[in-house]
């Protein structure tokens with residue numbers, strides 16, 4: 001089991017001195033330079049003993065593994081530009097605000113989906129039911145997305161609303177915020193609905209479902 005350990009500030013300073021004595025004894029360096037050395041040493045000290053704690057170079061695989069424990073639902077975020085429809089499987093979504101009614105969709109910037117959402121003024125979030133795993137797979141492939149054979153309607157914005165979804169919200173994009181390798185699209189909900197089906201879940205890098213209630 002991983003135990004989280006912290007260096008006491010004085011022990012930490014001693015270890016910094018031990019590892020870089022010439023730097024700290026030299027009266028010359030500016031405060032900024034000393035702080036940089038301290039941060040550098042802190043990184044080395046922590047990473048040597050507790051690699052899971054270094055934030056300077058936190059491993060993306062570790063982030064995936066850890067955040068994968070945060071179970072989510074699965075959506076297909078869809079959009080439309082003229083006659084062109086687009087969909088992308090997404091679980092980096094959340095309900096953001098009730099007043100005004102806002103939702104958040106995070107899209108990685110290096111794919112075609114990003115271009116599609118950036119060039120559109122709307123999106124819909126289609127919350128998938130446990131029966132729609134194949135739909136999730138279909139919209140998780142790279143490149144142009146294929147709606148053929150899928151029933152869908154439109155509501156206010158024209159973004160595709162998938163039939164048989166567990167729930168949906170139709171939104172106009174009111175803000176886009178850059179964040180690392182993703183952009184956050186904030187949508188104001190114009191219409192929506194939900195059913196009582198079972199949800200499709202995503203957990204630890206794979207699909208999952210709610211346990212049937214045994215009572």
Ligand SMILES: Cc1cc2nc3c(=O)[nH]c(=O)nc-3n(C[C@H](O)[C@H](O)[C@H](O)COP(=O)(O)O)c2cc1C
Nearest residue numbers: 089090091092106107108111112113140141142143
């Ligand atoms: C369960 C699941 C959830 C996903 N969630 C997101 C997400 O929230 N944001 C995102 O950018 N990509 C997400 N993806 C990956 C995209 O669906 C995938 O990269 C995209 O469809 C690839 O197409 P593109 O490169 O043409 O844009 C997810 C994939 C799966 C299977």
